[in-house]
Amino acid sequence: xxxxxxxxxxxxxxxxxxxxxxxxxxxxxxxxxxxxxxxxxxxxxxxxxxxxxxxxxxxxxxxxxxxxxxxxxxxxxxxxxxxxxxxxxxxxxxxxxxxxxxxxxxxxxxxxxxxxxxxxxxxxxxxxxxxxxxxxxxxxxxxxxxxxxxxxxxxxxxxxxxxxxxxxxxxxxxxxxxxxxxxxxxxxxxxxxxxxxxxxxxx
Amino acid sequence: xxxxxxxxxxxxxxxxxxxxxxxxxxxxxxxxxxxxxxxxxxxxxxxxxxxxxxxxxxxxxxxxxxxxxxxxxxxxxxxxxxxxxxxxxxxxxxxxxxxxxxxxxxxxxxxxxxxxxxxxxxxxxxxxxxxxxxxxxxxxxxxxxxxxxxxxxxxxxxxxxxxxxxxxxxxxxxxxxxxxxxxxxxxxxxxxxxxxxxxxxxx
Amino acid sequence: xxxxxxxxxxxxxxxxxxxxxxxxxxxxxxxxxxxxxxxxxxxxxxxxxxxxxxxxxxxxxxxxxxxxxxxxxxxxxxxxxxxxxxxxxxxxxxxxxxxxxxxxxxxxxxxxxxxxxxxxxxxxxxxxxxxxxxxxxxxxxxxxxxxxxxxxxxxxxxxxxxxxxxxxxxxxxxxxxxxxxxxxxxxxxxxxxxxxxxxxxxx
Amino acid sequence: xxxxxxxxxxxxxxxxxxxxxxxxxxxxxxxxxxxxxxxxxxxxxxxxxxxxxxxxxxxxxxxxxxxxxxxxxxxxxxxxxxxxxxxxxxxxxxxxxxxxxxxxxxxxxxxxxxxxxxxxxxxxxxxxxxxxxxxxxxxxxxxxxxxxxxxxxxxxxxxxxxxxxxxxxxxxxxxxxxxxxxxxxxxxxxxxxxxxxxxxxxx
DNA sequence: TATGAATGAGGGTTCATTCAT
DNA sequence: TATGAATGAACCCTCATTCAT
Numbered sequence: 001x002x003x004x005x006x007x008x009x010x011x012x013x014x015x016x017x018x019x020x021x022x023x024x025x026x027x028x029x030x031x032x033x034x035x036x037x038x039x040x041x042x043x044x045x046x047x048x049x050x051x052x053x054x055x056x057x058x059x060x061x062x063x064x065x066x067x068x069x070x071x072x073x074x075x076x077x078x079x080x081x082x083x084x085x086x087x088x089x090x091x092x093x094x095x096x097x098x099x100x101x102x103x104x105x106x107x108x109x110x111x112x113x114x115x116x117x118x119x120x121x122x123x124x125x126x127x128x129x130x131x132x133x134x135x136x137x138x139x140x141x142x143x144x145x146x147x148x149x150x151x152x153x154x155x156x157x158x159x160x161x162x163x164x165x166x167x168x169x170x171x172x173x174x175x176x177x178x179x180x181x182x183x184x185x186x187x188x189x190x191x192x193x194x195x196x197x198x199x200x201x202x203x
Numbered sequence: 204x205x206x207x208x209x210x211x212x213x214x215x216x217x218x219x220x221x222x223x224x225x226x227x228x229x230x231x232x233x234x235x236x237x238x239x240x241x242x243x244x245x246x247x248x249x250x251x252x253x254x255x256x257x258x259x260x261x262x263x264x265x266x267x268x269x270x271x272x273x274x275x276x277x278x279x280x281x282x283x284x285x286x287x288x289x290x291x292x293x294x295x296x297x298x299x300x301x302x303x304x305x306x307x308x309x310x311x312x313x314x315x316x317x318x319x320x321x322x323x324x325x326x327x328x329x330x331x332x333x334x335x336x337x338x339x340x341x342x343x344x345x346x347x348x349x350x351x352x353x354x355x356x357x358x359x360x361x362x363x364x365x366x367x368x369x370x371x372x373x374x375x376x377x378x379x380x381x382x383x384x385x386x387x388x389x390x391x392x393x394x395x396x397x398x399x400x401x402x403x404x405x406x
Numbered sequence: 407x408x409x410x411x412x413x414x415x416x417x418x419x420x421x422x423x424x425x426x427x428x429x430x431x432x433x434x435x436x437x438x439x440x441x442x443x444x445x446x447x448x449x450x451x452x453x454x455x456x457x458x459x460x461x462x463x464x465x466x467x468x469x470x471x472x473x474x475x476x477x478x479x480x481x482x483x484x485x486x487x488x489x490x491x492x493x494x495x496x497x498x499x500x501x502x503x504x505x506x507x508x509x510x511x512x513x514x515x516x517x518x519x520x521x522x523x524x525x526x527x528x529x530x531x532x533x534x535x536x537x538x539x540x541x542x543x544x545x546x547x548x549x550x551x552x553x554x555x556x557x558x559x560x561x562x563x564x565x566x567x568x569x570x571x572x573x574x575x576x577x578x579x580x581x582x583x584x585x586x587x588x589x590x591x592x593x594x595x596x597x598x599x600x601x602x603x604x605x606x607x608x609x
Numbered sequence: 610x611x612x613x614x615x616x617x618x619x620x621x622x623x624x625x626x627x628x629x630x631x632x633x634x635x636x637x638x639x640x641x642x643x644x645x646x647x648x649x650x651x652x653x654x655x656x657x658x659x660x661x662x663x664x665x666x667x668x669x670x671x672x673x674x675x676x677x678x679x680x681x682x683x684x685x686x687x688x689x690x691x692x693x694x695x696x697x698x699x700x701x702x703x704x705x706x707x708x709x710x711x712x713x714x715x716x717x718x719x720x721x722x723x724x725x726x727x728x729x730x731x732x733x734x735x736x737x738x739x740x741x742x743x744x745x746x747x748x749x750x751x752x753x754x755x756x757x758x759x760x761x762x763x764x765x766x767x768x769x770x771x772x773x774x775x776x777x778x779x780x781x782x783x784x785x786x787x788x789x790x791x792x793x794x795x796x797x798x799x800x801x802x803x804x805x806x807x808x809x810x811x812x
Numbered sequence: 813t814a815t816g817a818a819t820g821a822g823g824g825t826t827c828a829t830t831c832a833t
Numbered sequence: 834t835a836t837g838a839a840t841g842a843a844c845c846c847t848c849a850t851t852c853a854t
Contacts, residue, residue: 016838031322032235032237032322034235034237034238035237035322037822037823037824038823038824038825039822039823039824047838047839047840048839048840048841049823049824049825049841050824050825050826050827050839050840050841050842051838051839051840051841052825053824053825053826053827054837054838054839055838058824058825059823059824059825089404115318118378119234119235119238151405152404152405153403153404153405154401154403154404154405155405157394157397157398157403158386158394161386161391161394161395162398162403164376164379165372165395165398165403166403168371168372168375168376168378169368169371169372169375172371172372172375173367173371175321175371176367183361183364188364191360191361191364192364192368194360195360195365195368195399195402196398196402196403197402197403197404198357198401198402198404199398199399199400199401199402200356200357200360200365200368200369200399200400201292201355201356201357201400201401202354202355202356202357202358219813240847240848240849241848241849241850242848242849250813250814250815251814251815251816252848252849252850253814253815253816253817253850253851253852254813254814254815256849256850256851256852257813257814258813261849261850262848262849262850263849422817437728438641438643438728440641440643440644441643441728443843443844443845444844444845444846445843445844445845453817453818453819454818454819454820455844455845455846456818456819456820456821456845456846456847456848457817457818457819457820458846459845459846459847459848460816460817460818461817464845464846465845465846495810521724524784525640525641525644557811558810558811559809559810559811560807560809560810560811561811563800563803563804563809564792564800567792567797567800567801568804568809570782570785571778571801571804571809572809574777574778574781574782574784575774575777575778575781578777578778578781579773579777581727581777582773589767589770594770597766597767597770598770598774600765600766601766601771601774601805601808602804602808602809603808603809603810604763604807604808604810605804605805605806605807605808606762606763606766606771606774606775606805606806607698607761607762607763607806607807608760608761608762608763608764622834625834646826646827646828647827647828647829648827648828656834656835656836657835657836657837658827658828658829659829659830659831659835659836659837659838660834660835660836662828662829662830662831663834663835664834667828667829668827668828668829669828
């Protein structure tokens with residue numbers, strides 16, 4: 001018996017899988033996971049609904065792979081930043097910039113994450129979401145706390161509230177940001193950082 | 204003969220309707236509109252799925268009424284603020300504070316709005332959403348522009364980006380804010396305003 | 407919240423359930439469980455396929471209930487026999503007669519059991535099948551052993567082989583026996599017993 | 610140009626066909642024809658589902674060939690017996706013994722036959738099943754009748770019932786008989802014959 | 813007002829089969 | 834000979850909705 005019964009597990013023709021996942025991600029992002037039928041995905045891919053099941057186990061497994069791929073790359077980027085051992089302000093700037101780059105690269109996945117994560121956490125299959133959220137929170141809280149200790153961030157703010165403020169502020173941008181628009185990810189990151197760090201009030 | 208065919212339009216027992224809408228809103232907010240079956244709503248209300256149709260035309264009409272009620276009250280609050288003809292900074296502060304109060308009062312509706320609005324805009328029945336978004340954008344942009352003109356807001360920021368920044372920053376809070384928690388709406392508003400206006404960096 | 411959300415669990419209108427189960431059992435027996443579509447069952451019942459799901463959780467749950475009901479009644483009959491504490495030969499005669507009566511009452515269920523049991527044993531949901539098989543074997547083996555000890559059954563036979571011989575001989579009859587035919591269950595039982603006990607050779 | 614389009618009909622590599630049919634028969638017997646997917650067969654054969662179609666026209670044609678091969682050999686054996694023109698009791702003994710030998714050689718096919726024949730009879734492609742059943746019935750009934758006429762079988766039994774009794778009793782054994790077990794086919798045949806002819810009661 | 817039972821459209825998934833390579 | 838990818842029909846099941854009672 002050969003070892004690659006399931007094409008899902010084989011390394012053969014990974015480009016097709018990847019293409020299909022991109023298509024699926026776009027439809028999921030556009031219409032929402034629940035409202036997306038596998039037939040719509042298949043239509044976009046130019047095939048019949050049943051044919052998707054040659055490549056994937058289920059609609060849910062597509063969702064899983066989309067989110068997993070995104071989070072893997074996100075953490076790869078974050079880890080590169082964190083390994084640099086920058087100061088808290090520079091870390092925050094680098095993380096925000098990296099976040100906008102990820103939005104740029106994985107906009108559909110980010111939008112899906114935003115909309116669906118809450119309902120998915122709690123399903124064993126999506127445990128990696130909760131795990132990522134824990135690491136995420138820890139990373140940001142630590143950075144903020146270091147900043148407060150170092151005197152580069154304001155000490156009079158509720159730190160958890162600040163965490164949520166920064167986190168949300170950055171990631172919701174995925175809901176309107178369109179790659180290829182007039183602002184590059186770095187440009188938007190710079191402006192956001194300016195607002196987050198210094199506020200919008202004139203001094 | 205009085206109108207009796209469509210109880211939806213009658214004034215009979217409006218408290219029951221309201222109760223049911225609250226129940227529905229909570230389930231919609233918890234699980235998402237698409238993932239919510241009318242049976243789940245009925246379960247929460249202690250009745251059978253079919254019975255809901257005595258009170259409402261359809262699942263969609265519940266959604267519509269929930270969002271409409273929320274937006275009506277939101278605009279009622281905003282209009283009160285706007286009628287005061289405050290300066291731009293004070294207007295912004297008052298709008299943000301009012302927004303957190305609405306989150307407090309209509310948390311499920313806000314969460315539903317956030318998640319579903321994009322897919323609903325474009326359906327005739329939900330034209331009021333687009334209308335509200337237009338007014339919303341105009342109100343905020345005007346306020347920001349006045350502030351820039353008056354020198355109370357920084358002039359070096361992209362004003363549309365700033366608008367999105369402020370808008371999103373406030374409303375995503377609905378995704379984690381729980382009424383009755385340790386922070387009141389006004390308290391949270393104050394902290395958010397402090398961050399939005401002055402930033403999180405120490406001066 | 408009412409306690410009877412699931413009509414499956416309520417005692418209301420059990421006749422409808424029972425009717426539907428009879429219909430399903432007949433189709434299962436006629437065509438085999440796998441080859442039977444829920445649509446066929448619904449057709450026979452004069453309703454649409456989806457409507458069956460108001461009464462039952464799944465096609466499999468219908469199968470389960472059919473088999474469980476049959477085995478419950480079978481054991482009820484067997485237990486009555488066994489409680490009489492008859493001699494081994496009389497016990498065997500009574501069990502065989504009772505078996506034919508059950509075939510008479512539950513012919514479709516018996517046919518389904520015969521065809522599907524092997525594939526179902528091993529599924530947790532159908533554990534009661536294995537349990538029943540164990541009791542069945544024990545009951546028959548004990549009876550045969552007692553008979554050999556008492557000298558009413560031949561001692562020169564492999565007792566397990568004899569058990570299978572008797573067991574199969576009786577139950578396969580379900581595949582051709584039609585209730586309402588020219589032979590009553592008792593009549594057939596009598597002839598079978600005559601063959602099983604004394605053989606078909608002239609003395 | 611030799612026939613090359615339909616390898617099914619060619620004599621090329623008949624061992625591979627035979628191997629594949631054995632594999633298929635085992636899976637059919639194990640799980641049932643309907644529940645067996647061609648992919649399962651292919652898995653067992655170490656190939657992909659589509660590849661089977663180089664060897665066979667369809668899943669159904671595999672089933673047909675399995676059953677046809679079995680019945681051909683069965684009748685070949687029976688005919689040898691019948692050509693001997695033995696007395697009725699010896700004929701019966703020889704047929705039963707031959708049947709157990711066929712179970713030994715074609716256990717999967719026998720099991721498939723038992724489970725599926727009823728649903729297949731009526732399809733033109735499987736007319737040979739009905740034909741075989743007719744010959745089978747005639748052969749046994751004739752033998753029994755001769756036996757009664759000669760006084761070697763009991764005259765007080767319903768002859769059709771006796772026919773079913775003997776037929777079923779022998780063939781169901783395929784459901785539990787495992788070749789290579791402790792009893793040889795001849796051994797089992799001898800014990801069965803002893804029970805069928807003389808009964809299980811002590812004299 | 814609410815229930816019980818049904819409808820009917822559609823959704824995710826399976827699977828025998830095809831076919832270019 | 835066998836593979837990889839796709840087809841298309843059918844299947845089980847869900848669910849918003851209806852309606853007589």
